[in-house]
Amino acid sequence: xxxxxxxxERQRGGGTGIGxxxxxxxxxxxxxxxxxxxxxxxxxxxxxxxxxxxxxxLVGPSGCGKxxxxxxxxxxxxxxxxxxxxxxxxxxEPGPDRGIVFQHFALFPWKTVRGNVEYxxxxxxxxxxxxxxxxxxxxxxxxxxxxxxxFPNRLSGGMxxxxxxxxxxxxxxxxxxxxxxxxxxxxxxxxIMQEELRALxxxxxxxxxFVTHDVREAVFLSQRVVVMSTxxxxxxxxxxxxxxxxxxxxxxxxxxxxxxxxxxxEVVRAMAEERSKVQ
Amino acid sequence: xxQLAARLHFYVPVLLAFALWEAASQAGLIDPSIFPSxxxxxxxxxxxxxxxxxxxxxxxxxFRQMSGFLLAGGIGIVAGILIATxxxxxxxxEPVIRLVYPLPKSALIPLFILWLGIGDAxxxxxxxxxxxxxxxxxxxxxxxxVNTALVWSxxxxxxxRLLIPWKVVLPAAMPEILSGLRIALALSFTLLVSAEFLISxxxxxxxxxxxxxxxxxxxxxxxxLAVTLIGVAADRGFLALRNWVLRWTEQ
Amino acid sequence: MDRAVKIAAPQPPxxxxxxxxxxxxxxxxxxxxxxxxxxxxxxxxxxxxxxxLLPPLSRVLVRFYADTIDGTIPYHIVxxxxxxxxxxxxxxxxxxxxxxxxxxxxPVRYICEPLVSLAFPIPKISFLxxxxxxxxxxxxxxxxxxxxxxxxxxxxxTYLGARGIDKxxxxxxxxLGTPHHKLFWKVVVPAAAPQVISGLQIALPQALIIGIVxxxxxxxxxxxxxxxxxxxxxDSETAFAGILAMxxxxxxxxxxxxxxxxxxxxWHTEAAAEG
Numbered sequence: 102x103x104x105x106x107x108x109x110e111r112q113r114g115g116g117t118g119i120g121x122x123x124x125x126x127x128x129x130x131x132x133x134x135x136x137x138x139x140x141x142x143x144x145x146x147x148x149x150x151x152x153x154x155x156x157x158x159l160v161g162p163s164g165c166g167k168x169x170x171x172x173x174x175x176x177x178x179x180x181x182x183x184x185x186x187x188x189x190x191x192x193x194e195p196g197p198d199r200g201i202v203f204q205h206f207a208l209f210p211w212k213t214v215r216g217n218v219e220y221x222x223x224x225x226x227x228x229x230x231x232x233x234x235x236x237x238x239x240x241x242x243x244x245x246x247x248x249x250x251x252f253p254n255r256l257s258g259g260m261x262x263x264x265x266x267x268x269x270x271x272x273x274x275x276x277x278x279x280x281x282x283x284x285x286x287x288x289x290x291x292x293i294m295q296e297e298l299r300a301l302x303x304x305x306x307x308x309x310x311f312v313t314h315d316v317r318e319a320v321f322l323s324q325r326v327v328v329m330s331t332x333x334x335x336x337x338x339x340x341x342x343x344x345x346x347x348x349x350x351x352x353x354x355x356x357x358x359x360x361x362x363x364x365x366x367e368v369v370r371a372m373a374e375e376r377s378k379v380q
Numbered sequence: 381x382x383q384l385a386a387r388l389h390f391y392v393p394v395l396l397a398f399a400l401w402e403a404a405s406q407a408g409l410i411d412p413s414i415f416p417s418x419x420x421x422x423x424x425x426x427x428x429x430x431x432x433x434x435x436x437x438x439x440x441x442x443f444r445q446m447s448g449f450l451l452a453g454g455i456g457i458v459a460g461i462l463i464a465t466x467x468x469x470x471x472x473x474e475p476v477i478r479l480v481y482p483l484p485k486s487a488l489i490p491l492f493i494l495w496l497g498i499g500d501a502x503x504x505x506x507x508x509x510x511x512x513x514x515x516x517x518x519x520x521x522x523x524x525x526v527n528t529a530l531v532w533s534x535x536x537x538x539x540x541r542l543l544i545p546w547k548v549v550l551p552a553a554m555p556e557i558l559s560g561l562r563i564a565l566a567l568s569f570t571l572l573v574s575a576e577f578l579i580s581x582x583x584x585x586x587x588x589x590x591x592x593x594x595x596x597x598x599x600x601x602x603x604x605l606a607v608t609l610i611g612v613a614a615d616r617g618f619l620a621l622r623n624w625v626l627r628w629t630e631q
Numbered sequence: 632m633d634r635a636v637k638i639a640a641p642q643p644p645x646x647x648x649x650x651x652x653x654x655x656x657x658x659x660x661x662x663x664x665x666x667x668x669x670x671x672x673x674x675x676x677x678x679x680x681x682x683x684l685l686p687p688l689s690r691v692l693v694r695f696y697a698d699t700i701d702g703t704i705p706y707h708i709v710x711x712x713x714x715x716x717x718x719x720x721x722x723x724x725x726x727x728x729x730x731x732x733x734x735x736x737x738p739v740r741y742i743c744e745p746l747v748s749l750a751f752p753i754p755k756i757s758f759l760x761x762x763x764x765x766x767x768x769x770x771x772x773x774x775x776x777x778x779x780x781x782x783x784x785x786x787x788x789t790y791l792g793a794r795g796i797d798k799x800x801x802x803x804x805x806x807l808g809t810p811h812h813k814l815f816w817k818v819v820v821p822a823a824a825p826q827v828i829s830g831l832q833i834a835l836p837q838a839l840i841i842g843i844v845x846x847x848x849x850x851x852x853x854x855x856x857x858x859x860x861x862x863x864x865x866d867s868e869t870a871f872a873g874i875l876a877m878x879x880x881x882x883x884x885x886x887x888x889x890x891x892x893x894x895x896x897x898w899h900t901e902a903a904a905e906g
Binding site: 203 | 548
């Protein structure tokens with residue numbers, strides 16, 4: 102992306118009118134053509150402005166398109182309509198500036214932990230010595246010192262996800278995209294990972310877009326929670342959690358209950374639709 | 381049971397079968413004129429080895445089989461990955477594969493004899509084309525089944541799009557590719573022997589039919605035994621290679 | 632046998648299209664094939680390829696049509712099918728029983744597992760001269776060779792299918808009051824069925840391949856002999872007609888097998904997706 106183009110896009114500004122946000126999602130729509138040529142709209146008319154350093158969660162029932170939206174921000178899936186901009190520049194392709202972790206870790210099973218964490222650095226052309234250094238730093242940071250030469254299939258779920266996070270962070274992305282990263286972990290590991298993720302975020306101040314089913318997890322981690330409705334996926338509400346890092350468990354639970362009430366209707370509606378589809 | 385003991389126990393039933401064979405021959409339970417005793421077969425085996433016939437023919441057969449198989453493996457894997465990852469390749473080639481899939485591979489043997497004569501080329505050609513399809517299909521299927529998240533992770537970490545099939549899809553699909561290769565290996569031996577039975581002037585297939593025609597049945601059985609041993613050895617060798625390549629899947 | 636390998640159901644290449652949309656897709660998929668066939672015809676007519684190596688497609692089709700109308704090809708298809716299917720069903724009977732026995736009885740497993748595992752990579756066709764020595768040149772050695780070939784994958788698939796049954800299904804059935812003697816037919820057979828049927832589906836094309844090869848080698852009737860005779864007389868048109876006949880036969884076998892699978896395994900998620 103040339104500097105001249107960057108400036109041009111910056112001058113054109115965003116549609117929100119509030120001034121340029123770091124991550125802008127404007128009028129985004131995604132539809133697929135399935136089966137007998139009928140279109141299926143996954144998400145419709147999404148407008149969202151995310152500031153740099155914000156931690157935002159997307160919650161909603163299955164099929165509400167939250168993962169689809171995340172994938173579009175990542176550049177893996179093109180928008181049918183609308184635009185997504187990061188720091189003024191339109192998103193076209195995936196890249197190390199938007200790191201991603203997935204629910205099922207997506208580690209390269211044929212590479213060791215170090216091999217995985219170094220992967221993005223290799224693509225960048227970093228020298229071997231520098232790579233080893235950087236990788237070691239992040240491996241230590243996620244608490245996996247000593248496991249550098251292990252293969253992923255010997256690691257537990259929680260450890261694998263730490264490798265995935267280290268792999269993403271090693272490339273120093275501007276935005277972290279997390280697609281239900283703790284969904285495949287048991288509840289106890291999940292709690293620990295949530296706390297560690299929040300600590301990491303507080304330390305580095307990165308922008309995070311976090312997709313989850315778990316409302317309490319969303320409240321615990323984020324500053325804003327976007328509640329999505331389903332079929333087609335739309336933003337139902339955006340709620341400020343307004344909770345500081347020392348928020349009490351009671352405050353978190355209260356907020357979570359409030360959000361869950363909002364979400365409940367959507368989930369029930371989605372389940373009813375599933376039922377009618379099978380019949 | 382230790383690993384070594386388990387390995388040895390594996391061969392006990394085979395040895396038992398051989399022992400039974402010899403015992404039945406000695407006891408006169410089987411007609412030696414059409415079912416020679418194990419001892420006479422082994423004696424014939426040694427005989428064939430020492431007057432060089434066996435090694436020469438085995439060498440030729442193995443050369444043909446390996447050429448066809450390695451060609452099919454190399455080209456098949458590349459083609460399979462390409463078809464799985466490139467839209468135009470898939471459009472052009474997938475229908476052709478699906479059309480040719482039901483054809484019994486042995487149909488190709490007479491065709492290659494027609495085209496390439498009775499020497500090495502026709503055998504290698506038939507083996508190559510016969511083994512190609514299973515390799516392409518297993519590669520294609522396993523490549524299609526590679527987790528999208530793996531591809532996207534590599535893409536987001538900066539791997540150029542053109543390199544992704546080779547840096548990510550191929551290693552990820554390796555376990556299934558190797559299973560397909562193992563089947564193609566066994567198939568290549570079947571095609572080799574069939575072709576050499578049909579028309580050949582050298583090779584183990586030729587040797588077997590020659591010995592049969594001359595009435596040297598212990599020799600014929602010995603040659604069949606040789607083919608059997610080579611097939612098993614190749615398979616075990618392939619397994620060892622596979623386990624080495626797939627070190628990362630060890631639990 | 633190495634650790635349990637899930638045997639996936641082989642997919643038939645063509646699906647009978649119910650809707651017009653699917654018909655259109657099939658038409659689109661046929662384009663590369665039609666291009667190839669057109670190239671074939673053009674290349675041979677333009678004299679770019681020696682005629683005896685690759686006869687024009689049109690002449691092959693004419694020969695195929697002629698030999699089908701006068702009953703030659705159908706006769707040979709039937710002959711090959713008799714050989715192949717006899718051997719196949721013999722192998723199926725022996726293989727399923729043996730595989731089940733292996734799953735149930737330790738001594739049987741101890742003896743048979745290494746033998747089956749070692750038998751997999753052996754080119755069993757190499758035993759044909761021995762079979763001919765023992766059984767003559769008639770149909771019997773062919774049928775036995777087919778059976779010998781097919782019994783190995785069928786036994787293996789049955790054993791793995793029976794062994795790989797989710798024990799929680801069995802426990803649920805027992806806790807729901809299924810008497811022990813009914814467990815086999817009510818639970819074990821249906822649970823093992825997908826993998827067993829996959830094994831049968833893998834073995835069926837093998838039966839055809841081996842049947843054809845034995846015909847090529849022992850003469851008599853059948854598609855194999857039809858083709859070998861054509862090659863011996865350098866009659867490439869008939870040889871290609873033979874290939875077309877084999878292709879059609881192979882395709883028919885696969886479709887029938889897939890239909891039977893879909894019917895028997897109505898409840899299985901994979902089969903439901905195919906259907």
